[in-house]
Amino acid sequence: MIALRHIIKAFSPQDKADFISFVTKKNKRGDTKNVSLFKLLHETDLKSKQITDKLYGNHKVNAYHALRKRLFSSLIDFKANKSLQGENSVDIQIIKYLLAARTFLLQKEFKTAYYILDKAEELAQSHLLYPILNEIYHTKIQYAYGNPSIDIVELIEKQKSNSKKHQQEDALNLVYAQVQISLNKSRKEGEIIDVQSLIQNSLHTNQLSLNESLSFKSLYQLLSLFNISAFVTNDYLSVESFALKTYDIIESKPEINKQLFYQINCLYIVANVLFRNFKFEKSLDFINKMEGLMMKNKKEFEKEFILKSTLIKALNYHFSGQADKAIAEINSVHGINQHDKEAYLDLELCRFMIYMQIENYDMARTISSKLFHTDDWYISKAGVDWVMKKNLTELFLYHELDEDDIFSSRLKSFKRKFKADLSRTENTNLRHFLKLLEKLNKVNFGYKEEIKHNLNELMTVSSNKNSDIFEISFYSYFVAKIEQKPIYETTQNFLKSQPQH
Template identity: 50%
Template sequence: MNDIKSIIDTLSVEDHQKFVSYLQQKNKRKDTKNIQLFKLLSNSDDDSKVICKQLYNVEKSNAYHALRKRLFQSIIDFTANKNLDDENSIDMQIVKYILASRTFLLQNNFNIAYKILDKAERLADEHLLFTILNEIYHTKIQYASHYPKIDLEQLIIKQKVNQKKHQLEDQLNIVYAKLKSMLNEVSYQGKVINFETELEILLKAHQIEINSSLSFKSLYQILSIANISALVTKKYYSIESFVMKSYDILKQKKETDKQLYYQIQIVYIIANTLFRNKKFATSLNYIKEMEQLMQLKKKAYHKSFTLKKTLVEALNLNYSNKQEEAILITESVMNKKHDDLEAILDLHLSCFMFYFQSGNFIKAKSISAKFYHTDQWYKEKAGIDWVIKKNVSELLLYIELQEDDLFFLRLKSFRRVYSNYLKNIGQNRILTFLKFAEHYYLKPESVSTEEFKNKLEIAFEWVTINEEDIFVISFYAWLKSKVENKDLYQTTLHLLNP
């Protein structure tokens, strides 16, 4: 039930209508209940027993089980046909050209066959379809001896160049997969590794040099690799130039909408990188570009990227002194059903932060109350970095609400569970920060003394404001606001724009 329901939830309103029409055309009997089952699954979260009761007046039925299996297969067939019509029309057209050309080659009609193959080659080359290009070159070379007009040596060179491009794409795919697995170990299992060293080893092992023409997919994977490195090391400033130059390469390509999904991914990476580097206005410009791209192809990818786009847009607005607008757009999407659980959790935590910075601790607590799963569950779903941010944020909330028991209990638990991990990854300053927070809670009057101020200034090893992580600055701003007895939100904005 979960599989079929999760697929149905990803369909757009237009897809719902098309799928019902598809079922109507497919149904040979009038009493078939597949459309009724589809509508029940689309409009409710009822379990199998309830739905079975509605359809067959019993809670369990072999007929219901069979109906559900047939509906699942119909959705798969519909999705596959839709993709053939929408996304892979060029691929299918080229394959048809190749098949037609082979028919003419077998009939010794070489002139027509090679004209068709030339057309297929131009299309495949334009869309960087390396696998299909290899089939075209293979066919051309196979029959070259029968067609004197062919420059065989030139054809062989073209095939070898294409094979190198295809090999590069394959190698990048492998490196990307390995790095994603490595990131999962870091983010979701708390494993400590030297990520930059591992990245260098992987690129060298697979002999990857980024110096040739790439497909949009490959370019996206390269940027993802850079983004993963920045995520782990918190050094987003180190990848910005590379990311922007890479996108310039992308925009020079023709027919970029042919790999629209990867283009949207790239623009999202750029917008997020610029946000992390505190370039809010520029980041928002790329958010607008992302929205424009999401409107293409009848909004085929709009639902897939709505949460990510909203998250980065809201964060930019919040740090651009437009907090109310940030809260408004965050709350407009964060409670909607979506498969991207990690983005939903990020939106909830961001909204928590917005309310906390505004001093609305009751609203912040209402969001915090929804985090009722264990840390281990959240670690598996959103990563250890998210869990640590949540814990530290909640500890500050307990201080503001003067919830003594919760604060000291959770502080003790946090130190026991995460102290070694934070020390191993070189983030001792989180533990230092919590010592100052505890000191403030126990002796709030002491924070205004020169002694406390001096200790605070020398306790942290700071890099420049441009290089420091924006969320680290946001946490520090809370202490700073207590020392100076000023508004937290304005203190945060002042630290980011001195």
């Protein structure tokens, strides 16, 4: 069944008001119940049977399902109309030009037709719409016999050049999809794949590389592939140069106000890469650039990206020693509609982690208590890695609150449920953290020297690789407990000791 409730729950107050107005104007009868159904799905968690009884007073199941279909149809119309108000309206306008021009060509009104095709070409070029440009050039070449002023050689060269760009975009789109599918399969089935080799081989096979001719969408997809590789290998340092080169290409393009969605995504990735490499001020500079693009076109993409930009900003503040500023940043968007559930959950986990680091365990407990859904629910919204980090942070909290029974029960459950995930190579350190925490909780520092020795071994191994900023937080916790120092201060000292690149 279509997830109608989930779609409707994501509506902002403004979207809700706009949709009700849209549907009310469409309704031809006064007794139509689609607005009532929409409000019940948006404002309550009633089951289908309860909604049916509320709307009809008895079990009219068929009537309810027919009403759901009509409401979904209205949702499609509403979403389509809303999308036409954004950048997609450019595509529609060009298609209108193309259809009108073809009509005039059939009527042998060649001069008028080519005037319209020229307008369509100019608009499509300025928005890097290679597939539509192919259609425009195809039409111009097809009817060139009717327009003596056409330079057919120049037109064919334009068509060939655009076809190469289109093919390159198609090939990159294919690689992007294949890597994402392989990664999802790997996570679901526990199959280990060499993502870095997969990406490099796919790009080499399709002769793809970073260059100025790529559209903003293609730049985003290419940058995303390298970001995926960095995430899996925990090697953000090797990606940094590529990320900055990508931004240089974006900044040099004359179509800087086009395809803002992809530009904003690119800036977000660059800011994240810099953050993961401990370059906090530089990362914040890119977040400011990102937010500048979010404000364009009457804040068209503010709602889409505000939670993501806030997350990176808060993390930069926190790890640069400004925890209060980080908390204030997160709190500033706390009442915003949860348009992006994954980003919202990332923010909550970030807030949880910050309060643990500054040892405000009452606030940490409050946040934890609000994360009451099942692990499976959170996995579907934010992924396995998010759930494991949440559970590990909660174990730290139970240890601090001396809730030994809950700690033992949750630890056992965690190890049983995520046995396969914990066995993955990239989670080696997480396994060690669990063992250290179990020792720390059992003996009240009775194994202090052993824990310290294990921790030093773990840090020695990790120092030969790239240090992960989140793992440094876990290291710092154990060191702070052993040396009886403040956790946040210990974290800051660790970060200052990391080599700068």
